[in-house]
Amino acid sequence: MPELPEVETIRTGLATWLPGRIIRRIEVFTEKLRWPIAATELHTHLTGHTIRNLKRRGKYLLWEVGCGHLLIHLGMSGQLFRDDPERTRALHDHLFWILDDGSRICLHDPRRFGAVMWINGAWEDHPLLAGLGPEPLESGFDAAYLWSRSRGRKMALQSLLMNGRVVVGVGNIYAAEALFQAGLHPTTPAHTLTENAAQRLTTAVRQVLHQAIAQGGTTLRDYRQSDGTPGYFAVSLQVYGREGKPCQRCTTPIVRLRLGQRSTYLCPGCQPPPC
Protein backbone atom coordinates (compact mmCIF):
# COMPACT_ATOMS: atom_id res chain seq x y z
CA MET A 1 0.00 0.00 0.00
CA PRO A 2 2.16 2.83 -1.18
CA GLU A 3 1.67 5.86 1.02
CA LEU A 4 3.86 8.97 1.06
CA PRO A 5 7.06 7.27 2.33
CA GLU A 6 6.83 4.52 -0.27
CA VAL A 7 6.21 6.94 -3.15
CA GLU A 8 9.01 9.20 -1.91
CA THR A 9 11.37 6.23 -1.70
CA ILE A 10 10.53 5.27 -5.27
CA ARG A 11 10.99 8.87 -6.39
CA THR A 12 14.43 9.24 -4.85
CA GLY A 13 15.48 5.83 -6.16
CA LEU A 14 14.51 6.72 -9.72
CA ALA A 15 15.88 10.25 -9.37
CA THR A 16 19.45 8.94 -9.12
CA TRP A 17 19.47 7.85 -12.74
CA LEU A 18 16.24 8.62 -14.59
CA PRO A 19 16.56 12.37 -15.23
CA GLY A 20 18.34 12.91 -18.52
CA ARG A 21 17.10 9.66 -20.03
CA ILE A 22 15.19 9.81 -23.30
CA ILE A 23 12.07 7.69 -23.69
CA ARG A 24 12.54 5.65 -26.87
CA ARG A 25 9.11 4.07 -26.82
CA ILE A 26 6.35 2.87 -24.54
CA GLU A 27 4.41 -0.37 -24.53
CA VAL A 28 0.93 -0.34 -23.01
CA PHE A 29 -0.55 -3.75 -22.28
CA THR A 30 -3.55 -2.83 -20.18
CA GLU A 31 -5.60 0.30 -20.62
CA LYS A 32 -7.93 -0.47 -17.76
CA LEU A 33 -6.49 0.99 -14.55
CA ARG A 34 -8.25 3.40 -12.18
CA TRP A 35 -8.85 5.47 -15.27
CA PRO A 36 -8.18 4.23 -18.81
CA ILE A 37 -4.60 4.75 -19.97
CA ALA A 38 -4.65 7.02 -23.02
CA ALA A 39 -1.93 5.11 -24.87
CA THR A 40 -1.92 7.29 -27.98
CA GLU A 41 -1.66 10.48 -25.97
CA LEU A 42 1.17 9.04 -23.89
CA HIS A 43 2.99 7.93 -27.01
CA THR A 44 2.64 11.39 -28.56
CA HIS A 45 3.95 13.29 -25.55
CA LEU A 46 6.59 10.87 -24.28
CA THR A 47 8.32 9.26 -27.26
CA GLY A 48 11.61 10.96 -28.06
CA HIS A 49 11.40 13.27 -25.05
CA THR A 50 13.81 13.61 -22.14
CA ILE A 51 12.75 13.02 -18.57
CA ARG A 52 13.94 16.18 -16.88
CA ASN A 53 12.90 15.78 -13.25
CA LEU A 54 10.89 13.66 -10.82
CA LYS A 55 8.50 15.22 -8.36
CA ARG A 56 5.99 14.01 -5.82
CA ARG A 57 2.71 15.50 -4.60
CA GLY A 58 1.11 13.41 -1.88
CA LYS A 59 1.03 9.87 -3.26
CA TYR A 60 1.28 11.09 -6.86
CA LEU A 61 4.54 10.76 -8.74
CA LEU A 62 5.20 13.31 -11.47
CA TRP A 63 7.72 12.99 -14.29
CA GLU A 64 8.60 16.31 -15.86
CA VAL A 65 8.69 15.58 -19.60
CA GLY A 66 8.41 17.84 -22.64
CA CYS A 67 5.70 20.46 -22.15
CA GLY A 68 3.91 18.72 -19.30
CA HIS A 69 3.99 15.97 -16.73
CA LEU A 70 3.37 12.26 -16.57
CA LEU A 71 1.23 11.53 -13.51
CA ILE A 72 1.56 8.12 -11.87
CA HIS A 73 -0.40 6.80 -8.90
CA LEU A 74 0.38 3.35 -7.54
CA GLY A 75 -2.99 2.74 -5.91
CA MET A 76 -3.01 -0.28 -3.63
CA SER A 77 -0.55 -2.64 -5.22
CA GLY A 78 1.41 -0.70 -7.81
CA GLN A 79 5.14 -1.21 -8.32
CA LEU A 80 7.39 0.96 -10.46
CA PHE A 81 10.88 -0.35 -10.95
CA ARG A 82 13.97 -0.42 -13.12
CA ASP A 83 13.62 -3.51 -15.20
CA ASP A 84 15.65 -5.89 -17.32
CA PRO A 85 14.50 -5.23 -20.92
CA GLU A 86 15.07 -8.90 -21.73
CA ARG A 87 12.61 -10.09 -19.09
CA THR A 88 9.43 -11.55 -20.54
CA ARG A 89 6.32 -9.63 -19.65
CA ALA A 90 4.63 -11.04 -16.52
CA LEU A 91 1.00 -11.08 -15.52
CA HIS A 92 -0.04 -7.61 -14.28
CA ASP A 93 2.82 -5.81 -16.02
CA HIS A 94 0.78 -2.99 -17.56
CA LEU A 95 3.27 -0.53 -18.99
CA PHE A 96 6.89 -0.49 -20.15
CA TRP A 97 8.95 2.61 -20.74
CA ILE A 98 11.96 1.73 -22.93
CA LEU A 99 14.80 4.20 -22.42
CA ASP A 100 17.79 5.36 -24.45
CA ASP A 101 20.36 3.72 -22.15
CA GLY A 102 18.96 0.27 -22.86
CA SER A 103 17.04 0.09 -19.61
CA ARG A 104 13.33 -0.23 -19.03
CA ILE A 105 10.85 0.84 -16.40
CA CYS A 106 7.93 -1.43 -15.58
CA LEU A 107 4.60 -0.60 -13.98
CA HIS A 108 3.23 -3.71 -12.29
CA ASP A 109 -0.13 -3.47 -10.49
CA PRO A 110 -2.22 -6.59 -9.74
CA ARG A 111 -5.23 -4.75 -8.30
CA ARG A 112 -5.17 -2.01 -10.93
CA PHE A 113 -6.16 0.80 -8.59
CA GLY A 114 -3.27 2.80 -9.96
CA ALA A 115 -3.32 5.49 -12.63
CA VAL A 116 -1.09 6.81 -15.42
CA MET A 117 -2.05 9.96 -17.26
CA TRP A 118 -0.63 12.86 -19.18
CA ILE A 119 -1.00 16.39 -17.82
CA ASN A 120 -0.46 19.23 -20.25
CA GLY A 121 1.14 22.31 -18.76
CA ALA A 122 0.97 23.11 -15.05
CA TRP A 123 0.14 20.11 -12.92
CA GLU A 124 -0.99 22.31 -10.04
CA ASP A 125 -4.19 23.11 -11.92
CA HIS A 126 -5.11 19.51 -12.68
CA PRO A 127 -8.43 18.48 -11.09
CA LEU A 128 -6.83 15.57 -9.23
CA LEU A 129 -4.21 17.81 -7.65
CA ALA A 130 -5.72 21.26 -7.34
CA GLY A 131 -7.70 20.66 -4.15
CA LEU A 132 -5.08 18.75 -2.23
CA GLY A 133 -4.03 19.76 1.27
CA PRO A 134 -0.48 20.63 2.33
CA GLU A 135 2.47 18.26 2.31
CA PRO A 136 2.87 16.84 5.81
CA LEU A 137 6.66 17.28 5.73
CA GLU A 138 6.50 20.92 4.68
CA SER A 139 5.86 24.04 6.70
CA GLY A 140 2.17 24.35 5.77
CA PHE A 141 1.34 21.43 8.02
CA ASP A 142 1.65 22.54 11.60
CA ALA A 143 -0.37 22.40 14.81
CA ALA A 144 -2.27 25.63 14.14
CA TYR A 145 -3.25 24.42 10.66
CA LEU A 146 -4.45 20.99 11.78
CA TRP A 147 -6.31 22.44 14.73
CA SER A 148 -8.11 24.95 12.48
CA ARG A 149 -9.06 22.21 10.01
CA SER A 150 -10.48 20.08 12.81
CA ARG A 151 -12.95 22.74 13.96
CA GLY A 152 -16.60 21.88 13.45
CA ARG A 153 -15.85 18.37 12.23
CA LYS A 154 -17.35 15.30 13.83
CA MET A 155 -15.29 12.81 11.85
CA ALA A 156 -12.76 10.56 13.58
CA LEU A 157 -9.17 11.76 13.76
CA GLN A 158 -8.14 8.68 11.76
CA SER A 159 -10.41 9.83 8.90
CA LEU A 160 -9.24 13.44 9.20
CA LEU A 161 -5.62 12.38 8.73
CA MET A 162 -6.58 10.24 5.73
CA ASN A 163 -8.49 13.07 4.05
CA GLY A 164 -6.29 14.34 1.21
CA ARG A 165 -7.94 17.74 1.31
CA VAL A 166 -6.68 18.17 4.87
CA VAL A 167 -3.22 16.65 4.45
CA VAL A 168 -1.79 14.50 1.65
CA GLY A 169 0.03 11.20 1.67
CA VAL A 170 -1.17 9.74 4.98
CA GLY A 171 -2.97 6.42 4.55
CA ASN A 172 -4.26 3.81 6.96
CA ILE A 173 -0.88 2.59 8.18
CA TYR A 174 0.75 5.90 9.02
CA ALA A 175 -2.44 7.46 10.39
CA ALA A 176 -2.70 4.61 12.91
CA GLU A 177 0.98 4.85 13.78
CA ALA A 178 0.89 8.63 14.23
CA LEU A 179 -2.21 8.47 16.45
CA PHE A 180 -0.49 5.87 18.61
CA GLN A 181 2.60 7.99 18.94
CA ALA A 182 0.49 11.02 19.86
CA GLY A 183 -1.52 9.01 22.41
CA LEU A 184 -4.80 9.74 20.64
CA HIS A 185 -7.61 7.26 20.02
CA PRO A 186 -8.44 6.86 16.29
CA THR A 187 -12.17 7.49 16.80
CA THR A 188 -11.69 10.76 18.69
CA PRO A 189 -14.05 13.32 17.10
CA ALA A 190 -11.93 15.91 15.30
CA HIS A 191 -13.67 18.88 16.93
CA THR A 192 -12.52 17.74 20.38
CA LEU A 193 -8.85 18.00 19.40
CA THR A 194 -7.05 20.38 21.76
CA GLU A 195 -4.28 22.66 20.55
CA ASN A 196 -1.85 20.66 22.64
CA ALA A 197 -3.00 17.39 21.07
CA ALA A 198 -2.82 18.97 17.60
CA GLN A 199 0.82 19.77 18.32
CA ARG A 200 1.53 16.19 19.38
CA LEU A 201 -0.29 14.82 16.35
CA THR A 202 1.44 16.95 13.71
CA THR A 203 4.78 16.15 15.30
CA ALA A 204 3.92 12.45 15.32
CA VAL A 205 2.82 12.47 11.66
CA ARG A 206 6.06 14.10 10.60
CA GLN A 207 8.20 11.83 12.76
CA VAL A 208 6.54 8.61 11.58
CA LEU A 209 6.82 9.62 7.91
CA HIS A 210 10.46 10.68 8.29
CA GLN A 211 11.33 7.39 10.00
CA ALA A 212 9.52 5.36 7.36
CA ILE A 213 11.33 7.18 4.54
CA ALA A 214 14.64 6.52 6.28
CA GLN A 215 13.79 2.80 6.33
CA GLY A 216 12.76 2.74 2.66
CA GLY A 217 9.04 2.47 3.40
CA THR A 218 6.84 -0.33 4.74
CA THR A 219 6.76 -3.66 2.91
CA LEU A 220 3.80 -5.77 4.05
CA ARG A 221 3.51 -7.81 0.89
CA ASP A 222 3.76 -6.18 -2.53
CA TYR A 223 5.67 -2.96 -2.09
CA ARG A 224 9.23 -2.76 -3.36
CA GLN A 225 11.64 0.12 -3.81
CA SER A 226 12.45 1.06 -7.40
CA ASP A 227 15.52 -1.24 -7.31
CA GLY A 228 13.45 -4.21 -6.15
CA THR A 229 14.48 -4.29 -2.49
CA PRO A 230 11.76 -4.23 0.21
CA GLY A 231 11.28 -1.42 2.73
CA TYR A 232 12.16 -2.08 6.35
CA PHE A 233 9.73 0.05 8.32
CA ALA A 234 7.36 -2.90 8.93
CA VAL A 235 9.51 -3.98 11.90
CA SER A 236 8.97 -0.53 13.42
CA LEU A 237 5.17 -0.62 13.28
CA GLN A 238 3.73 -0.21 16.78
CA VAL A 239 0.03 -0.91 16.14
CA TYR A 240 -0.79 -1.52 12.46
CA GLY A 241 -1.35 -5.22 11.80
CA ARG A 242 -0.47 -6.13 15.41
CA GLU A 243 -3.91 -7.17 16.71
CA GLY A 244 -3.58 -9.24 19.89
CA LYS A 245 0.16 -8.63 20.22
CA PRO A 246 1.49 -6.75 23.25
CA CYS A 247 2.07 -3.01 23.00
CA GLN A 248 5.80 -2.45 22.99
CA ARG A 249 5.33 0.51 25.33
CA CYS A 250 2.86 -0.85 27.93
CA THR A 251 2.30 -4.56 27.02
CA THR A 252 -1.50 -4.13 26.65
CA PRO A 253 -2.73 -6.24 23.68
CA ILE A 254 -3.28 -4.20 20.51
CA VAL A 255 -6.90 -3.95 19.39
CA ARG A 256 -8.32 -3.79 15.87
CA LEU A 257 -11.56 -1.97 15.20
CA ARG A 258 -13.69 -1.11 12.20
CA LEU A 259 -13.94 2.50 11.13
CA GLY A 260 -16.42 2.60 8.30
CA GLN A 261 -15.25 -0.02 5.83
CA ARG A 262 -11.65 0.09 7.08
CA SER A 263 -9.63 -1.44 9.90
CA THR A 264 -7.59 0.57 12.32
CA TYR A 265 -5.43 -0.46 15.23
CA LEU A 266 -4.75 1.01 18.64
CA CYS A 267 -3.34 0.33 22.07
CA PRO A 268 -6.10 0.68 24.70
CA GLY A 269 -3.45 1.46 27.30
CA CYS A 270 -1.67 4.25 25.42
CA GLN A 271 -4.71 5.59 23.55
CA PRO A 272 -7.65 5.94 25.97
CA PRO A 273 -11.06 6.16 24.27
CA PRO A 274 -12.68 9.59 23.83
CA CYS A 275 -15.21 10.55 26.52
Next chain:
DNA sequence: ACGCCCTCCTGTTGGC
Protein backbone atom coordinates in the same frame (compact mmCIF):
# COMPACT_ATOMS: atom_id res chain seq x y z
C1' DA B 1 -19.93 21.95 3.36
C1' DC B 2 -20.00 17.73 5.55
C1' DG B 3 -19.82 12.87 6.10
C1' DC B 4 -21.16 8.43 5.00
C1' DC B 5 -21.09 4.73 1.72
C1' DC B 6 -20.23 2.62 -2.77
C1' DT B 7 -17.10 1.38 -6.40
C1' DC B 8 -13.13 -0.20 -8.94
C1' DC B 9 -9.71 -4.84 -8.68
C1' DT B 10 -7.17 -9.42 -7.60
C1' DG B 11 -4.61 -12.30 -4.32
C1' DT B 12 -4.87 -14.25 0.11
C1' DT B 13 -7.11 -16.22 3.92
C1' DG B 14 -10.38 -18.72 6.62
C1' DG B 15 -14.62 -21.30 7.38
C1' DC B 16 -17.33 -25.24 6.20
Next chain:
DNA sequence: TGCCAACAGGAGGGCG
Protein backbone atom coordinates in the same frame (compact mmCIF):
# COMPACT_ATOMS: atom_id res chain seq x y z
C1' DT C 1 -9.46 -30.95 -1.22
C1' DG C 2 -12.61 -27.57 -3.10
C1' DC C 3 -15.63 -23.79 -2.96
C1' DC C 4 -16.92 -19.32 -1.71
C1' DA C 5 -17.23 -15.24 1.11
C1' DA C 6 -14.62 -11.93 3.44
C1' DC C 7 -10.89 -8.91 3.51
C1' DA C 8 -7.19 -5.71 2.16
C1' DG C 9 -7.75 -0.33 0.85
C1' DG C 10 -6.75 4.94 -2.23
C1' DA C 11 -9.71 8.06 -3.39
C1' DG C 12 -13.18 9.81 -6.61
C1' DG C 13 -18.03 10.23 -6.89
C1' DG C 14 -22.85 10.08 -5.46
C1' DC C 15 -26.18 11.23 -2.26
C1' DG C 16 -28.71 12.70 1.90
